[in-house]
Amino acid sequence: MKKDRNSFIFRFLLTLLVILAINFFLPRMMPGDPFSTTSADVAGDEIIVMTEEQREYYIGYYGMDKPQYEQFFIYLKNLAAGDLGKSISYKMPVWSVIKIHLPWTILIVLCATALSTFIGVIFGTISAKNRKKSSDRFMMAGMIAFAEIPSFLLGLILLLIFCVYLRMFPLAGAVTPFAVYGGVLDQAWDIMYHAFLPVVTLSFAQLTGVYLLTRNTLITVTSKDYIRTARGKGLGEKIVWNRHALRNALLPVVTRTGFMIGMMMGGAVLVESVFSYPGIGMTLRAAVVGRDYPLIQGILLVLAVSILVCNLTVDKVYQMLDPRVSV
């Protein structure tokens, strides 16, 4: 047991180190640097906004004149002390920048996960119950076709319909700027109002996966002996499905959902851009455009850590749900 734990920690640290290295070197391999901004309109056209001296001064200031491996060690050293560095474009500590934007992403990701899991499980169950009937086939075909639409395209369509034409939802932002709220409820309502479309878009991207997984596992589970046992006991279809079948079928869904949260954090970039939602994805995009190395590193690290944490949590939750996996 102890040995297991040690090897686990070792593996965890190793993974982290690899991630850190990639986070560090990859952005630096892109053309350009923080002090020469690339115009988004004319690709590759560099507009020098600083004089050469200024540039050198800043490069020295951020320690970028040293060899890269040395910079990496300094980065690791600071990191160990809990210092993520300073954002070049925001001119403030990276952590503070992340702290502002991360909650928004977490908000929409969690909501989207909950929504897609909920709807996916319900649809999957309905489909599995009507297996081999036309309603199941219809539903499945629809779901699969739906999954083919890329989420940013879907986001754009939703944006056009609901924000531009119908004007039901805001075009951008996470809250109404300069709003004064009458109370917490009021504020919550405003937040949900802004988050609604990004959440819907994100959940649609995940829905088909959950649906298919639920449907297929349920079909496998319902052919198991214990379902026959439960039926034989005359418990009624409701208990048979809800207590006996679903509980088993949800195990893989839980695993998937957990992994999904981590993946969605990264995947939110596109959706956030479409809705100009000030989450971590948007920030990452800006940081990449501005070659804000410390910020890029910081965000990537946070994303990587959140994926790792999700996976760990999934393991733990699974152990709680499935008594067969020994704790």
Place this chain on the structure above:
Amino acid sequence: MTILSIEDLKCHYVTDGSVVKAVDGISFDIYEGEIFGIVGESGSGKTTIALEIMGLLPENVNIYGEVVYNGKTISNLSGEERDKFRWKDIAIVFQNGLEVLNPVINVGRQVTEPMIKHLGLSHEEAEKRCMELFEMTGLDSSWMSSYPHQLSGGMRQRALLAMALSCSPKLLILDEVTSALDAFSRKEIRDLLLNLQKECCYTMIVISHDITFVSSVASKIAVMYMGKIVETGPVRDVITSPRHPYSRGLIHSTPDIFIYKDMWGIPGDGFMGGEIPGCPFSPRCTQKTDACTKSAPLLCACGNNGRKIACHRGGIVSLLEAGDLKFCYQLPDKKSLQAVDGVSLDVKEGEVLAVVGQTGSGKSTLAHILAGVMKPQSGEVYFMGEPLCPEGYGSRFNGIQIVFQDPFSSTSSRFTVLDAIKEPLDINKIGTKDERLNMVKDVLGLVRLSSEESFLKKYCGELSGGQRQRVALARAMIMRPKLLIADEITSALDVSTSANVLRLLKGLQNRRGFAMIYISHDLTLTLKIADRIAVMNSGKVVETGNAHDVMLSPSDEYTQRLVGSRIGLCCHTHEAA
């Protein structure tokens, strides 16, 4: 009162256009308080019946016929209506398996569940009752909070039993309850079931391939073969004198019933896919006639004790019947020796009857008479319903052949192996020269001798005793006998050779399905191969019966002596008394 009756039940599994008739026209009635056993090999359709009674067959099964419970037809009810009967009226102990219990719900919960649903108990009441049930079935109540994977096979079986008993059903179905159990638990479960039955008067259907178990609890039994009942009746009757060839084969391959006998299964395979026209057992049956492959026999009453059997020929037929045979030798000193004194016996199709007795008890004379070699001074021998004709049945196929004790006298030393074996064909002018040669080669293969040219040309005189006895056997087999009389065929051989010859003989008999009269003075050896034993003493048959019964509880005083006279190999040190 009838609690459950099944009427012409058919369950056909339909998969991708092919139909498997798991249950094919079965009817039976079960009376209140009765224990009804259903036995059969795996795949015979036993479990399908159980599932249909519970209404649990999957959707791809076409069901015909009726299941009537307490006067109400339940087979056509919807799932919801059937729930009213499930567990409260009819409960089942499912066949033990890793996934028969829900892996993520603890065992106690799974047992209490139906009580809460059907009896309206509260959680606490149900749990209390569950504890009692666990105790009753021999499980510690601390296991209630465990999950199925933490239980051993035996414990799971008990939990399943506790679960089935939870709502005190009126009819309890037990599907292969002993298959996962060791001998001790098996006995415990059996005792538990019998107690339960006595106390609570459950009606039970016990389904198993384990005939010993079923026969030790059930009062009535049905033997199933490929979706049909081939024989049914009171347990004792069916087990001691099975009438259908299949039930006999099944019972004879049960080690607990024939403790001493070597195990020989029923030759052939049960399930071959495809449909068998006529009697499903016909491909394996040794006594089939043309009618058997044309139409399926119906289950008809035979006798008046509720016994029924499905066979065109009314069950196992007698191959040879002898009545009141007498033979007396005139000795030179004017005295006479009554060698055979009023012997009557019959040999059934496909069975091995051993005639045991001391030297001089008249066994050999009897053998000669039965084979038609000697004529009895009085009495009649019938073979396949016809009186034994003067020329005997040795000269034709499907007749009677005899192999003698002494291989040296039955196969002349001056004959080559080929000539010795094909002599009967030559004499009876059967086949062309090539056909005869082929037949010789075939039978040589049967008796595990080489069929090479060099061996065929050997003189019998050059062979060892064992080889020569095999040649004698081959000579008999070439006439494809329906009945083989083996007269002390191993007594002239050494132990190892005689063991080989005996195994060979029994193997042949089993595969070829001929009947055999095995004459011997060696009781131990006899028990290895015999189905029935006739004990002879001074010309009379003093006792006949099931080999096992005769051995374990000899009723005749002479038999007792014979049984007691075995010295036996004693491996313990003798203790001073």
